[in-house]
Amino acid sequence: MGLDNVAVAWPRTGRFYEPIPPAEFADFAELAQAPDTAAPTAELAGHIAKTGAVRAAAYTELVDLLLGLDGVLYATDAAAEDEDPVIDPDGCAWIAGGLERFVASHGRHGDTVTFDTVATVLREALAGSRLADSQLRWLEGRLDALRDRHGTTPQWRYPLSELAVLARFYRRCADRGFAVYADA
Secondary structure, three states, X not given: OOOEEEEEEOOOOOOOXXXXXXXXXXXXXXXXXXXXXXXXXXXXXXXXXHHOEEEHHHHHHHHHHHHOOOOOOOOOOOOOOOOOOEEOHXXXXXXXXXXXXXXXXXXXXXXXXXXXXXXXXXXXXXXXXXXXXXXXHHHXXXXXHHOOOOOOOOOOOEEHHHHXXXXXXXXXXXXXXXXXXXXX
């Protein structure tokens, strides 16, 4: 199942959300064309520059784990049955902030994000918290839920720069007052 997160005008005027012109993301093309950019990062940045959207399906489990909720990129927590699946600019800022903090914390673990490095970064972040024991138990439960019945972990392999571009998309939406429509 596909999921696109499309930058749209906020608030909605009329019956439908108006997509933001891709020109608002034109600077992402520079990153996509840089010779030292990892291929997945270049692909994501190029897609954002051309469409003003993110193919979000590849990131849903990771973002849900990092932010501690389910369906974040589907906008399911924000949208009741009678509401549109939209992440408002404040929600975009929250997503961007979580991703930015993760990218900054992951740096010392290398340039490749895997299930194991995500678990390590999150454990380190929670270890010094006020309720560390209960939060670490919660985290271990979330990590176990992502494993299949044979104990196999998700085969995540993202360049850290790709997640930085993902964060930049949501930060751009937040900073310019755009919302994101979850088009599933």
